[in-house]
Amino acid sequence: MAAFDPTDTVRMCVSCKTCYAPNxxxxxxxxVELIPVERxxxxxxxxxxxxxxxxxxxxxxxxxxxxxESGKEVAVKIIRASVIADPRAQDRFRREAxxxxxxxxxxxxxxxxxxxxxxxxxxxxxxYIKGKxxxxxxxxxxxxxxxxxxxxxxxxxxxxxxxxxxxLVHRDLKPESIILPFKTEPTTGSLNPLVIMVGFSxxxxxxxxxxxxxxxxxxxxxxxxxxxxxxxxxxxxxxxEADLRSDVYSLGVIAYEMLAGQPPFAAKRVGDxxxxxxxxxPQPLRQFxxxxxxMLESEILRALEKEPMxxxxxxxEFKRDLSNAAHLS
Numbered sequence: 001m002a003a004f005d006p007t008d009t010v011r012m013c014v015s016c017k018t019c020y021a022p023n024x025x026x027x028x029x030x031x032v033e034l035i036p037v038e039r040x041x042x043x044x045x046x047x048x049x050x051x052x053x054x055x056x057x058x059x060x061x062x063x064x065x066x067x068x069e070s071g072k073e074v075a076v077k078i079i080r081a082s083v084i085a086d087p088r089a090q091d092r093f094r095r096e097a098x099x100x101x102x103x104x105x106x107x108x109x110x111x112x113x114x115x116x117x118x119x120x121x122x123x124x125x126x127x128y129i130k131g132k133x134x135x136x137x138x139x140x141x142x143x144x145x146x147x148x149x150x151x152x153x154x155x156x157x158x159x160x161x162x163x164x165x166x167x168l169v170h171r172d173l174k175p176e177s178i179i180l181p182f183k184t185e186p187t188t189g190s191l192n193p194l195v196i197m198v199g200f201s202x203x204x205x206x207x208x209x210x211x212x213x214x215x216x217x218x219x220x221x222x223x224x225x226x227x228x229x230x231x232x233x234x235x236x237x238x239x240x241e242a243d244l245r246s247d248v249y250s251l252g253v254i255a256y257e258m259l260a261g262q263p264p265f266a267a268k269r270v271g272d273x274x275x276x277x278x279x280x281x282p283q284p285l286r287q288f289x290x291x292x293x294x295m296l297e298s299e300i301l302r303a304l305e306k307e308p309m310x311x312x313x314x315x316x317e318f319k320r321d322l323s324n325a326a327h328l329s
Contacts, residue, residue, distance in 0.1 A: 252303025
């Protein structure tokens, strides 16, 4: 299939999320009018054809795509040019994407390719994981029972620890970043992971400013904060650098939500959310789930401490603490 001009606009069906070339007006399956998504290539370097939207993040959009070389389905994250327009940001993007290209772990979707286009738009190609997201499972299940939550969180910790040891920080960990893969027939010596982590961010949120309600709203409008910053650590929300302890915080939010049925902080306005995040303490977990013992509640709340030094310093430390606390039940 021929490539389209890089200035063309991808058009998407709001119903099925399928993407079409810019000259297409209606979805072939749903028969609804298509809407433009963004001024990005419909094909990437004549190699990857974008098919449908998988999700939107703070720095870009993730598409299911087809590799025109292999015919296989892949995931392509398109990173907005405004996020990596600065040469230093591009250098950082290339450096971390190269690390990710070399990193291989069965609990993390493998990065297969990356690049920066002429208009400074970045892209990262990863293996496409078939399954449902933790977000979808949360919506179906509500609160998780403690053993199931601990099993899933343990593998998330293993995935993060392996990435951290390779020099990678996720920076955008949320339930949509965790895929519960569809089970396949096991082969001798192979793993059947409960979770596979996707969506590592190779860019930084924010601009290094201390939190001011109006400033945060402006940064969000520039695409530098997630539309739902529920899972960002306090330091990320302030625009400071994220390290592995920021990922531990995000995992703490996920753990809290899995067991409480709601995140520790929520607000309709980003500024109001920031005030809560930076100043308030989460409500006790056992207020929402009577099956949680005091020690497990304490360990999850420790991961949600405002200061990075007060949290578990490594993902494996958080895993050990969760496991030990859960076995006291």
